[in-house]
Amino acid sequence: MDAILLQILNGLDKGGAYALIALGLTIIFGTLGVVNFAHGALFMLGAFCAVSVKAVLSLERVVEDPNQLTAWGTPMEIRTPFVEVWFGDFGATILDYSVPVSILIAIPVMLLIGIAMERGLVRFFYKRAHADQILVTFGLAIVLQEIVKAQFGANPIPQPAPEAASGMIDFGIMVGIDAGNVVYPAWRLIYFVFSAVVIGAVFAFLQFTTFGMVVRAGMADRETVGLLGIDIDRRFTIVFGIAAIVAGLAGAMYTPILSPDYHMGMDFLVLSFVVVVVGGMGSLTGAVSAGFLLGILQSFASMNEVKDILPGIDQIIIYLIAVVILLVRPRGLMGRKGVMEH
Amino acid sequence: MKMFSMDKKDILLFLCFSVAVLTGPIILEPFGAGYPDLLQKFAIFGIFALGFNILFGLTGYLSFGHAAFLGMGSYTAVWTFKLLSMNPIPAIVFATVMGGLFAALIGFISLRRSGIYFSILTLAFAQMSYNLAYSVLTPITNGETGLQLNQADPRVLDVMFGRDYGAVLPSSDFFGLDMTGYPGFYFCGIVLIICFFIAMRIFRSPFGMMLRAIKSNQNRMNYTGFNTRPYTLAAFVISGMYAGLAGGLMAVTDPLAGAERMQWTASGEVVLMTILGGAGTLLGPVIGAGAIKYFENIFSAFNEGILMGIYDFLPETLQHIMVSVSGLFVGEGWHLTLGALFMLIVIFLPGGLMEGFNRIKTLVTNRTGGGSDGAATPAAAE
Numbered sequence: 003m004d005a006i007l008l009q010i011l012n013g014l015d016k017g018g019a020y021a022l023i024a025l026g027l028t029i030i031f032g033t034l035g036v037v038n039f040a041h042g043a044l045f046m047l048g049a050f051c052a053v054s055v056k057a058v059l060s061l062e063r064v065v066e067d068p069n070q071l072t073a074w075g076t077p078m079e080i081r082t083p084f085v086e087v088w089f090g091d092f093g094a095t096i097l098d099y100s101v102p103v104s105i106l107i108a109i110p111v112m113l114l115i116g117i118a119m120e121r122g123l124v125r126f127f128y129k130r131a132h133a134d135q136i137l138v139t140f141g142l143a144i145v146l147q148e149i150v151k152a153q154f155g156a157n158p159i160p161q162p163a164p165e166a167a168s169g170m171i172d173f174g175i176m177v178g179i180d181a182g183n184v185v186y187p188a189w190r191l192i193y194f195v196f197s198a199v200v201i202g203a204v205f206a207f208l209q210f211t212t213f214g215m216v217v218r219a220g221m222a223d224r225e226t227v228g229l230l231g232i233d234i235d236r237r238f239t240i241v242f243g244i245a246a247i248v249a250g251l252a253g254a255m256y257t258p259i260l261s262p263d264y265h266m267g268m269d270f271l272v273l274s275f276v277v278v279v280v281g282g283m284g285s286l287t288g289a290v291s292a293g294f295l296l297g298i299l300q301s302f303a304s305m306n307e308v309k310d311i312l313p314g315i316d317q318i319i320i321y322l323i324a325v326v327i328l329l330v331r332p333r334g335l336m337g338r339k340g341v342m343e344h
Numbered sequence: 345m346k347m348f349s350m351d352k353k354d355i356l357l358f359l360c361f362s363v364a365v366l367t368g369p370i371i372l373e374p375f376g377a378g379y380p381d382l383l384q385k386f387a388i389f390g391i392f393a394l395g396f397n398i399l400f401g402l403t404g405y406l407s408f409g410h411a412a413f414l415g416m417g418s419y420t421a422v423w424t425f426k427l428l429s430m431n432p433i434p435a436i437v438f439a440t441v442m443g444g445l446f447a448a449l450i451g452f453i454s455l456r457r458s459g460i461y462f463s464i465l466t467l468a469f470a471q472m473s474y475n476l477a478y479s480v481l482t483p484i485t486n487g488e489t490g491l492q493l494n495q496a497d498p499r500v501l502d503v504m505f506g507r508d509y510g511a512v513l514p515s516s517d518f519f520g521l522d523m524t525g526y527p528g529f530y531f532c533g534i535v536l537i538i539c540f541f542i543a544m545r546i547f548r549s550p551f552g553m554m555l556r557a558i559k560s561n562q563n564r565m566n567y568t569g570f571n572t573r574p575y576t577l578a579a580f581v582i583s584g585m586y587a588g589l590a591g592g593l594m595a596v597t598d599p600l601a602g603a604e605r606m607q608w609t610a611s612g613e614v615v616l617m618t619i620l621g622g623a624g625t626l627l628g629p630v631i632g633a634g635a636i637k638y639f640e641n642i643f644s645a646f647n648e649g650i651l652m653g654i655y656d657f658l659p660e661t662l663q664h665i666m667v668s669v670s671g672l673f674v675g676e677g678w679h680l681t682l683g684a685l686f687m688l689i690v691i692f693l694p695g696g697l698m699e700g701f702n703r704i705k706t707l708v709t710n711r712t713g714g715g716s717d718g719a720a721t722p723a724a725a726e
Contacts, residue, residue, distance in 0.1 A: 037460055126691070132460055133406045137619060138690040140612060144683025152672050152680070272471060272608065279464045314480030321468035321475075328457060328465060 008184050009301045015190040015259060017297020018197030019045075022252035023274035024281060024289040025201060026245035032221045032284045033238045036124055037132050039139040041249055042271025043146040047115060048108050048250025049262035050150055053159050055104035059097050063087055099164045101258055108254045109247055116246025120239045143267065151264035158261035163189040168258075189258050196255050200248060201290055207244075208286075217241055221284075276324045282337025292335055296320050354544060361540055361627070365533045369526065377638055380525045385641075386634045387532035388593045391539045393617040393629035395586020398546060399579050400615070401624035404559035408463045408611050409450070409470030413443040413584040415477065415606030417591025419484070422491045422601045429501035430509070430516045432523055432531060436592040443588015444581050451580035455573060458562065470608055477603035490602035516596050528597045535593060539586060540630070546582070547626055555579050559624075587614075616682070620689050622696030631697055636682070643681055646674035 023045055030038050062081040070078040085093035096103055123142065127135045162168065167188045208214035220227045220234045227234050253262070260266065277296055281288030302308060304316035315322075327334060364371065365387070372378045377386075396410055417439035424435040454465040477485040485491055495513055502509075516523040523531060546552045557565055558572050565572050595601055604610070613636070621632025651670055655663045673681045693700055 123687075123691075130694075133404070134690055134694060136406065136460070136463065137615065138687055141683045141686030141690060144679055144686065148677060148680035148683060149672075152677055268609075272467060275464055276468055279461060283460070314476055317475035317479050318472040321472040324468050325453060325465065328461060329453065332457060332461070 004184050005305070008186070009305060010298055011184070011186050011191070011194075013298030013301035014194040014294065015197075015297075016300065017294035018194050019252050019256050019270065019293075020274055020277045020297050021290045021293025022197050022200060022248050023270055024277040024293045025204060025286060026248045027274060027278050028281070028284060028286055028289040029204075029245045029248075030242060031278070032286070033217060033241045034120075034124065034128065036127060037135045037139070038124070039136050039271065040119070040143040040146065041139075041245075042267035042269075042274065043143040044112065044115070044246050044249035044267070045253040045256075045270055046147060046150065046262065046264065046267030048112055048253030049257050049266060050154060050253075051108040051111055051250060052101050052104035052161055052254040052257045053154065053262055055107050056100040056161060059083065059085055059100050059103075101161055101163060101255065104254050105251060108250045112247045112250030113243040115250075116243035117239055119246070120242035124242065125235075125239075143271070147264045147267060154264065156264060158263040160261040161257035163258035167192055193255055193259060197252065200251055204244070204248060205286070213237065213240075273320055276320055278334075280324050280327050280334055282334030285334070285336040288334060288336030296323065299323065354548065357626070358541060358544060362537045365537055366530075368533065369529070375638070377641070380529045382637065382641055383529040384532050384593075384597045385637045387529065387536040388590050388597070389614070389617060389633035389637055390536050390630040391532075391593065392587055392590035392614050393621065393633040394536075394539055394543050395583040395590070396614045397583075397618050397623060397625075397629040398543060398555075398586070399583035400618055401629070402547075402552060402555035402559060403576055403579050405455070405458065405576060405580070406463050406615070407454075407466040407580075407583075408608060408615070409454075409466030409468075410583065410587050410614055411606050411608065411610035412450070412470040412473040413447055413587035414591040414594075414610065414614075415473065415601070415603065416446045417443045417588030418595045418601035418605055419477075419491060419591075420588070421592035421595035422493070422599055423484075425493055425499075425514075425516060425595070425599055426497040427500060429499055430507075430514050431501070432516050432518055432593075432596040434501070435516065435596060436535070436589055439592025439595070440585045440589040443591065444585040446588070447581045447584020448577070451577050451584065455576050455580060467608055467611070470606060470611055474603055474606040474608070477606060485601070485603060487603070490600050493599050516599055523596050532593050532597065535589065536630075539589070540626075544626055551575070551578070556624075616686050618696075620685070620696055622698030625696070625698040628696050628698040635697070639681070640678055643674045643678045644676075 023041060026044070027038060027041050030036055030041070060083050062083050065080045065082070066077040067080050068077045070080075072078050083093065083097055085096055087093070089096065119142070123138065124135075127138055169188055170185045171188045171191055172185050208218055216227065216232055216234070217237055220232075220238065224234055253267075256262075273296075274293075277293045278289050280296065281290070281292030300316065300319055303312075303319040309316060331337075368383055368386070369378045369380075372383070377383070392410075392414060396407070399405055399407055399410075420442040421435040421439040424438045428434050450466065450469045454462055454469065457465060478487055493513055495509075499507075499514075518527070518531060521527045554565075554570075554572075554575050558576060562572055591601075591605065594605070614633075617632040617636050618629045619632070620628075620635060621630065622628030651667045651674070652663065655666045655670075658666060671677070673684075689696060695702075
């Protein structure tokens with residue numbers, strides 16, 4: 003029981019990341035009809051927003067203190083980050099919380115990147131074949147990740163979680179299990195909650211706002227919405243921006259769990275596409291539930307007990323499930339009829 | 345035989361192609377590409393792209409998992425070297441067969457779906473093979489180190505025929521001809537010519553016509569009572585065999601097989617080669633493969649010093665700016681060029697280089713008032 007609970011928890015944070023990326027992919031696909039292979043790159047860019055914010059916040063003022071000498075007899079250099087110089091303890095706190103703070107930067111940045119991508123490239127591909135869309139966004143993904151590589155280097159850059167959230171939480175006590183059995187890193191739980199909140203926000207936005215209503219109508223029948231005199235294209239541009247934000251936030255918050263490097267986006271993209279297909283192309287709930295489902299199943303597959311019976315299963319479980327689901331339910335778990343079928 | 349039913353244009357194209365391949369070392373000398381290692385790559389990736397094009401170019405099914413067959417071919421070839429003989433013939437035969445069998449298995453499942461589902465399924469299978477090759481299948485694939493030859497390998501056939509390699513690590517040889525350097529290239533080149541011939545026959549056959557019909561409208565094919573599945577599966581298996589063969593040849597020229605050959609970036613590369621050259625054209629993929637391998641070679645070799653030399657004529661500040669900007673695209677940054685090229689081709693030249701040639705040709709013929717689609721370049725017949 004404890005072990006099972008622990009594995010479910012293990013799957014939740016990864017599942018959260020899959021769900022967020024898959025959600026964005028599905029939204030873009032549902033509204034614009036575009037298969038976006040650059041979505042993983044957006045996830046990666048979000049992560050590097052966090053890296054940049056951390057780097058900017060850590061800019062240091064260097065003062066030579068003549069009273070203190072180093073072992074070599076030169077004056078000791080006192081390095082203090084500018085934020086600490088300016089804001090004192092509050093500045094130190096900001097630096098400590100650089101990952102959550104980076105969200106504030108990531109939202110506008112990702113929105114701009116998303117809109118620029120849609121206006122600058124993707125909109126020319128609405129009428130082209132899906133193969134062309136896949137290829138051009140694939141090319142874009144390579145370009146983006148190579149730019150990041152040129153800027154930040156090829157090695158992963160570790161990002162610490164805030165001090166307060168870097169410890170472990172005894173999750174077992176909360177649900178009435180003996181202390182010490184289900185202990186879990188706090189940040190991963192925070193990530194799960196965060197992803198749930200973002201997913202909820204996106205759903206609420208689509209469900210309860212007029213804007214969301216128009217978007218949903220556009221997803222169902224783009225032409226009719228256009229005939230009603232609504233500029234659906236402009237709304238869809240914003241939708242693309244929102245999907246970019248979702249992917250970017252997923253990336254920024256994931257940095258303490260996985261040190262970001264330039265190809266993290268590609269790794270997640272492949273899995274997220276599998277998630278979207280398993281969930282059913284064009285179904286938002288399908289994407290989210292498949293994301294968590296596959297995340298949890300993956301963590302179960304990496305249990306030693308399971309690996310003893312089926313060696314290597316943890317490596318292939320997601321793909322295996324995708325294959326089985328596509329063969330049994332060709333439209334995915336919650337796929338709608340007529341989406342992406344020719 | 346069927347050879348005689350080829351029309352004149354095709355025979356001319358085939359002859360030109362063969363001559364071009366066989367004189368490759370001479371033709372490409374002025375471009376700095378006239379050395380065997382690179383030429384071998386041209387030929388091998390040419391075969392890979394040629395086969396991929398039979399699937400993607402003709403049927404329109406975009407597979408993102410062809411690297412799995414390439415890797416399969418490499419592993420099979422190295423195992424053949426280890427167990428049977430260092431002769432490349434059994435190695436590439438087995439590699440082709442295994443590539444085909446593996447493709448039959450994957451194709452049988454993946455082809456139940458089309459469009460993006462098909463792409464994802466093939467991708468899933470390829471990633472699965474890659475992950476397995478790295479983890480559980482280590483006894484067969486030797487995991488991260490890669491599968492290598494060993495002095496103590498059994499090599500049953502070689503022993504039977506009394507071939508002894510002495511105390512050195514053997515390299516593959518074709519009845520005593522060492523498969524490195526130019527002999528290696530000519531071996532690959534001749535295989536490429538044979539593959540090209542087969543591809544050409546497929547393109548001109550009723551079977552090829554059927555595949556093209558599937559691309560243009562599969563529904564209509566089904567409505568006329570046609571079961572398209574066997575045709576797509578056949579195309580998939582054939583392209584898998586080409587990929588297996590290419591993987592086998594890789595092992596022939598360099599007896600080593602690693603799992604990274606199966607990674608999906610490798611699958612992406614062959615897609616790019618095909619698109620760059622022109623999907624659905626006969627010659628395009630080979631040209632695309634050559635172009636990418638050539639520029640990869642040139643661009644990755646560039647460094648700051650060479651760039652400084654190129655921009656020498658500029659004023660110093662401008663020179664530094666230009667060097668740092670172009671420095672992004674060369675050397676380590678070659679992939680950036682690749683990605684940008686990918687986008688530019690898809691955006692502006694969806695038909696690839698072949699379409700570009702055709703456009704230029706039309707432009708020229710129109711200007712000279714020719715107008716007719718003369719057989720000036722048989723390559724553009726497609």
